[in-house]
Amino acid sequence: MRESVIKIENLSYKYEKGSLALKNINIDIKKGEFVGIIGQNGAGKSTLLKNITGLLRPTEGRILVNGRDTINVPVSDLALEVGFVLQNPDRQLFANTVEEEVAFGPKNVGLNEAQIKERVDYALDAVGLNDYRDAFPPALSKGDRAKVVIASVLAMGPQIIILDEPTSGQDYRGCYQIMDIAKEFNKRGHTLVVVTHHMALVAEYTERTIVMMNSEVLLDGSTREVFSHPDKLRMTHIKPPQITEVARSLQPKIPINQTILNVGEFGEKLIALKSEKGGNAVNAG
Amino acid sequence: MSVIDYYPGDSLVHRLDPRVKLITLIVVTVTIFLLSNFFVIAAFFLSCLMCWHIAGLPLNKVKGFLKFLLSLFVFLTVVQSLFLPGEHYLFKGFFSLEGAIFGLLLSFRLLTLICFMPLVIMTTPINKLALGLVKMGMSYKIAYMATTALNIIPTFQDETKVIMDAQKMRGLTVFEKGKLIEKFKAYPTLVVPLVIGAMRRAQLMGVAMDSRAFGAGKTKTFIEDISLQNVDIVALVLILILCGIALWVNFAW
Amino acid sequence: MAETIIKVDNVSYRYPRTKKWVLKELNLEIKEGEFIAVMGENGAGKTTFCQCINGVIPHSQQGKLKGVITVAGLNTLQTPISKLSQIVGMVLEDPETQLFTTKVKEEVAFGPENLSMPVPEILERIRWALKVVRLEQYAERHPTALSGGQKQRLAIAAAIAMKPKILVLDEPTSQLDPIGTEEVFSVIRELKDEYGMTVVIATHKSEEIAKFADRVLVLKDGQIQAFDIPQLIFRNTKLMKDNWIRPPQVSELATLLEEKGQLLKGFPILPEEAIQLLTKWYEEGEA
Numbered sequence: 001m002r003e004s005v006i007k008i009e010n011l012s013y014k015y016e017k018g019s020l021a022l023k024n025i026n027i028d029i030k031k032g033e034f035v036g037i038i039g040q041n042g043a044g045k046s047t048l049l050k051n052i053t054g055l056l057r058p059t060e061g062r063i064l065v066n067g068r069d070t071i072n073v074p075v076s077d078l079a080l081e082v083g084f085v086l087q088n089p090d091r092q093l094f095a096n097t098v099e100e101e102v103a104f105g106p107k108n109v110g111l112n113e114a115q116i117k118e119r120v121d122y123a124l125d126a127v128g129l130n131d132y133r134d135a136f137p138p139a140l141s142k143g144d145r146a147k148v149v150i151a152s153v154l155a156m157g158p159q160i161i162i163l164d165e166p167t168s169g170q171d172y173r174g175c176y177q178i179m180d181i182a183k184e185f186n187k188r189g190h191t192l193v194v195v196t197h198h199m200a201l202v203a204e205y206t207e208r209t210i211v212m213m214n215s216e217v218l219l220d221g222s223t224r225e226v227f228s229h230p231d232k233l234r235m236t237h238i239k240p241p242q243i244t245e246v247a248r249s250l251q252p253k254i255p256i257n258q259t260i261l262n263v264g265e266f267g268e269k270l271i272a273l274k275s276e277k278g279g280n281a282v283n284a285g
Numbered sequence: 286m287s288v289i290d291y292y293p294g295d296s297l298v299h300r301l302d303p304r305v306k307l308i309t310l311i312v313v314t315v316t317i318f319l320l321s322n323f324f325v326i327a328a329f330f331l332s333c334l335m336c337w338h339i340a341g342l343p344l345n346k347v348k349g350f351l352k353f354l355l356s357l358f359v360f361l362t363v364v365q366s367l368f369l370p371g372e373h374y375l376f377k378g379f380f381s382l383e384g385a386i387f388g389l390l391l392s393f394r395l396l397t398l399i400c401f402m403p404l405v406i407m408t409t410p411i412n413k414l415a416l417g418l419v420k421m422g423m424s425y426k427i428a429y430m431a432t433t434a435l436n437i438i439p440t441f442q443d444e445t446k447v448i449m450d451a452q453k454m455r456g457l458t459v460f461e462k463g464k465l466i467e468k469f470k471a472y473p474t475l476v477v478p479l480v481i482g483a484m485r486r487a488q489l490m491g492v493a494m495d496s497r498a499f500g501a502g503k504t505k506t507f508i509e510d511i512s513l514q515n516v517d518i519v520a521l522v523l524i525l526i527l528c529g530i531a532l533w534v535n536f537a538w
Numbered sequence: 539m540a541e542t543i544i545k546v547d548n549v550s551y552r553y554p555r556t557k558k559w560v561l562k563e564l565n566l567e568i569k570e571g572e573f574i575a576v577m578g579e580n581g582a583g584k585t586t587f588c589q590c591i592n593g594v595i596p597h598s599q600q601g602k603l604k605g606v607i608t609v610a611g612l613n614t615l616q617t618p619i620s621k622l623s624q625i626v627g628m629v630l631e632d633p634e635t636q637l638f639t640t641k642v643k644e645e646v647a648f649g650p651e652n653l654s655m656p657v658p659e660i661l662e663r664i665r666w667a668l669k670v671v672r673l674e675q676y677a678e679r680h681p682t683a684l685s686g687g688q689k690q691r692l693a694i695a696a697a698i699a700m701k702p703k704i705l706v707l708d709e710p711t712s713q714l715d716p717i718g719t720e721e722v723f724s725v726i727r728e729l730k731d732e733y734g735m736t737v738v739i740a741t742h743k744s745e746e747i748a749k750f751a752d753r754v755l756v757l758k759d760g761q762i763q764a765f766d767i768p769q770l771i772f773r774n775t776k777l778m779k780d781n782w783i784r785p786p787q788v789s790e791l792a793t794l795l796e797e798k799g800q801l802l803k804g805f806p807i808l809p810e811e812a813i814q815l816l817t818k819w820y821e822e823g824e825a
Binding site for chain 1: 451455481
């Protein structure tokens with residue numbers, strides 16, 4: 001069994017105004033997982049992320065990061081373990097060059113120059129912005145601006161990386177490049193948590209999905225398992241990816257017998273089924 | 286919730302014509318600056334609090350603001366007592382009693398004044414405020430720009446918080462526990478994204494406003510017009526009389 | 539045949555103080571009542587194109603504009619933006635930047651007020667516009683109290699209160715959740731079907747485009763790559779790849795099957811079509 005890196009126990013959070021934003025949340029995220037969090041706006045996704053990263057503090061319950069209760073850990077210390085990429089990249093870019101922007105975090109935590117350089121190189125390489133070191137961040141394309149921000153968080157050296165709607169406002173190229181960066185980091189052993197409205201991306205990239213509704217966790221399981229509950233998802237106004245729905249509607253005429261998550265696997269399955277059936281037909285004939 | 290947000294309600298203060306409120310604000314400001322008698326200022330302060338009460342404005346929502354004012358006033362009083370010469374001193378040659386009293390009086394005057402302002406802004410929807418200004422002769426473009434700026438301040442406050450959160454995640458701690466000079470040095474990390482964001486926003490807002498014919502003609506209509514009611518006239522006359530009495534009391538006694 | 543309502547004649551544009559032309563010799567015509575989707579990567583010129591149609595370019599955005607854009611018979615260069623605003627309504631991407639009043643009702647009134655329309659007329663338009671976007675019950679609310687989808691519907695109401703013939707929407711759903719997206723598209727659909735409005739919408743959401751659009755305009759580096767019906771656009775694998783457009787998943791599936799030598803009897807862009815075609819394809823083996 002893999003070790004827990006984020007363990008949330010009976011977490012509730014109440015805003016100052018008194019409205020309950022999180023109700024009795026229990027989530028256990030293991031090292032190396034790639035987790036998607038989905039749900040309508042206002043379901044509590046962002047509040048949950050802010051609690052994990054220490055920007056908000058639990059009203060009740062507790063959060064363990066790498067086994068340590070985070071209640072008294074300062075945000076800046078926690079940031080070394082949990083990297084949090086906030087939604088809009090434009091709300092943090094301030095430096096004159098990409099390099100300076102990415103070096104900001106490592107400098108803040110007091111690394112020496114050699115270490116900073118190493119971190120910056122690593123992060124820029126990871127997001128593929130090596131050739132843009134001297135570029136002025138606000139002048140980059142939206143997709144590249146998002147990558148700079150991801151690099152600036154990666155440079156902090158966190159094991160866990162949380163992305164809050166990284167694909168919002170991005171075009172198709174931006175979406176896939178960002179998700180591919182996330183996937184690559186997951187492969188290198190990092191734990192990834194992604195909040196998004198983009199169901200096709202969740203289905204394609206994540207292995208586990210958590211569905212939130214009205215401040216609570218509605219579903220938590222393997223992505224395939226979660227998308228096999230269309231009726232429950234409908235309660236939260238989430239539609240599974242188009243291809244998943246089509247595959248479901250084709251049954252029982254075509255015996256697919258599983259929840260389809262992406263176009264590739266559906267294509268293979270269909271071809272396999274047809275040749276199998278063709279084979280049977282020949283045998284029967 | 287802050288002192289520049291509109292706080293909905295249906296009190297007498299809410300219902301007054303924005304023009305009456307704006308004129309009152311001007312008259313009261315001038316009067317308070319002329320006043321020197323502690324008791325007369327106190328009377329103004331109490332009537333201001335009474336208006337807050339009538340308007341049903343929650344004092345606890347502006348706690349932070351009041352705290353800020355308080356620290357400002359303590360500072361003012363201390364500075365005045367340090368630098369104003371007087372006859373009575375707390376220590377030998379330091380902290381004159383006269384200076385302290387002057388400082389207190391100044392603070393009290395400012396407090397009273399500052400408490401009147403939110404009373405107008407928090408009880409008047411921004412569009413009515415703009416309308417009030419237009420009816421008082423201001424060009425509607427300028428009135429709209431001014432009130433829109435006011436409307437945007439809360440958005441900037443939210444934005445600032447988001448930016449600070451983002452920088453915290455990159456290990457920036459100076460805004461919580463840094464020295465003043467460090468904070469000063471770190472300001473670009475906050476101000477640059479804020480300004481760039483504001484510029485983008487202003488540009489897009491311009492597009493949106495143009496697309497809806499803003500500034501198309503010299504005049505424009507208003508679906509929610511304002512007109513002076515009897516109660517407005519009575520209120521204005523009363524306020525003028527009260528300010529007159531206050532000045533008379535202050536200088537005659 | 540419906541009449542041409544938008545005519546773009548050899549149009550090029552570059553922003554002030556820049557050298558790069560963001561639109562290059564564009565030529566196209568859009569018919570009255572058409573639903574046009576504009577696709578392409580970020581930076582392809584979609585926003586610039588949208589702003590040319592409603593006259594923001596060149597009236598409030600400086601720069602160099604060449605060629606002629608005609609909307610409903612009027613040359614945008616020679617028509618003041620206040621007049622154009624009654625022909626072309628505009629909805630932007632970010633809900634926050636286009637709502638600036640303190641009441642839903644006021645927001646809708648803003649445009650007509652600027653045109654000094656009589657109050658009863660404005661009130662009638664507010665009633666109508668809020669009904670179309672299904673926000674009647676929120677008339678007295680503060681716009682910030684609305685959800686993302688509701689805010690964008692309010693922006694639509696504010697635009698259609700000017701009774702425009704054309705509605706231009708620049709990525710109106712890119713920041714919305716799926717339910718918000720659906721709400722916005724269903725309102726746009728109604729505007730087209732019930733009121734015959736011409737719709738030009740820049741968006742990346744190909745599944746919605748497949749459902750609603752009559753034609754798709756693909757832009758790249760300010761040039762037209764293709765302008766055709768969705769079936770032909772999404773079927774063109776090279777076009778999709780070159781422009782980083784993701785077709786609807788059912789179209790992707792059809793392309794994938796085709797590559798593996800499995801031909802469907804038609805090219806699906808909608809789920810219903812895919813279900814029908816796949817069922818037929820699967821059953822064929824039995825014959």
